[in-house]
Amino acid sequence: KDKKIRQYASQPSKPYSSSPSGAPKKRRPRPTSIKELIAFLLPYFFMAAGVGILVLLILVLWYSRDIPRPDKIIDRSIAQSTKIYDRTGEHLLFEAFDTQRRTIIPLEQIPEHVKWSTILIEDKKFYEHGGFDMKGIIRAIVKDILTLSKAEGASTLTQQLVKNALLTNEKAWSRKMQELVIAYQIERKFGKDQILQMYFNEIPYGSNAYGIESASQFYFGSSAQDLTIAQGAIIAALPRATTYYSPYGSHVDALMARKDFIISLLEEEGKITPEQAQEAREEKIEFTEKSNVIKAPHFVIWVREQLAEKYGEREVEQGGMRVITTLDWDMQRKAEEAIEYFAETNKENYDATNASLVAIDPKTGQILAMLGSKNYFDEEIDGNFNVAVQGKRQPGSSF
Structure with missing residues (x-):
């Protein structure tokens, strides 16, 4: 009897197993290096990405139900101001308007340096993207999450056009989703220069001036086609924050700093020469007095x-x-x-x-x-x- 007990005790113990066969349950080894960690997380990443894409697709379809047609951007009636001139038709005496000063002009009448001032400061990849900048959107989303806010950001020129012409300024994810969908549709329907022309005639520049021609007349008393490099840079600086950067407000120094930054962008991208850039920085800027908005x-x-x-x-x-x-x-x-x-x-x-x-x-x-x-x-x-x-x-x- 003692011999049997000794034999039994000498046998190796079997691990406990809940499986019917009694075989031990194998555990996945823990990753011990960066490569193993990546391999371990990769399947979960693809699963999360798939779910994210599916959710995004559902949201796009949901918010696309009642969005305006892209055709509406050219079919709609755009209010324009009435201009009263002297007998020569050269001196603008007064601009009568309801809530928006606006004068429609073709893109050909806007100088190249003015166009590129806006593109470089607002949407450098305008001629490359299809309506929106995905990297910029991701950066904006991360910033919104970190700051727990719904701050605007990463809007392309096409998105800004959609927001001002067809949608509202509401800071909500639903409105942003509609903006992306319509921007994509507009990019498929219209050429880049067509979109740029609509943008320059639609965007608010502050002081009830809508469109670049009205802004040029209001701030400088001249047509957009006569804007200097420095004046064009100032016009391009305004849409980001029309009240903050107002030439008649308390942040004129910030406006001038932004103007110089835009001039530097033009120089870096080869749109103007170093000599032109220096001359533009040194140009004395004179804004039209508000009382001079009406003559006679x-x-x-x-x-x-x-x-x-x-x-x-x-x-x-x-x-x-x-x-x-x-x-x-x-x-x-x-x-x-x-x-x-x-x-x-x-x-x-x-x-x-x-x-x-x-x-x-x-x-x-x-x-x-x-x-x-x-x-x-x-x-x-x-x-x-x-x-x-x-x-x-x-x-x-x-x-």
Whole structure:
């Protein structure tokens, strides 16, 4: 009996197994090197990627249900401002608009340095991508996750066009998904230059200026085709944050720094020479004063009222009319100088507070110059009251 017990004790013990056969369950060895770790994680990575692609496809299909057709971007009615000019059609006196100043121009009228200023600062791969930049989107998603926010980012020019022309500015994943789908469709339907032309005529540049032509007129008093390299860089700097970079705001230094950065990009990419870049950096920038947005104010407001009476307010604000008036701009400026001088003289001699002037061609009856008061913007003298038209004063000895 003792011998049997000793024999039993000398036998090796069998590991416990829950399997019917009693065979030990094999465990996967733990990775001991980088290669083994990669091999271990690779199947899980492909599984996660597959699930991610499937979820993305479902989301794309879901948010594509009610999106606008890409054709709508050219079929829609675009409001354009009505421009009132002097008799030569060269001096813009006033721009009548509802909520958006806008003038449509062809891409050919936009200088190359202006186009590339926008492309390089907003979407360097514009001529390479198919509507969106996947690497940029991934970077933006990672940033959103890390900052727990829904910050905008990685939008191509095509996406910006879609957002401003067809969608809203809502910062939501659903809107972003629709934006990507429509951007892809637009890239398939239109050429790059067509998209670029639509972009330059659609994007807001601040101060109710929509499109590059209105922005050029508003900020510099000149057409987009006449923008200098420095001016073009400033225009390109605005869409990223129109309020922050406003030339009339408190961050003009930041605007100028961004302008110089864009000029450096143009130089690095060979779009301008080093000499042109240096000249652009040193150029003195002068912005149009807000009060100069309207010239010969008494006259143009009077003309605007007549247009509204004849064509309706909506047509004046959104119809994009080009109105050539009888006003002689050179004579108007001389009239303003005369009124400024004689109004001051009359104040000293007669204690008079105001003055008015109208110059008419006696042969045709055309109004060549008009000042309804010495200063349209002076509230103390009710300067916006047009004595020449609304006052109905006796002409007296002027005959």
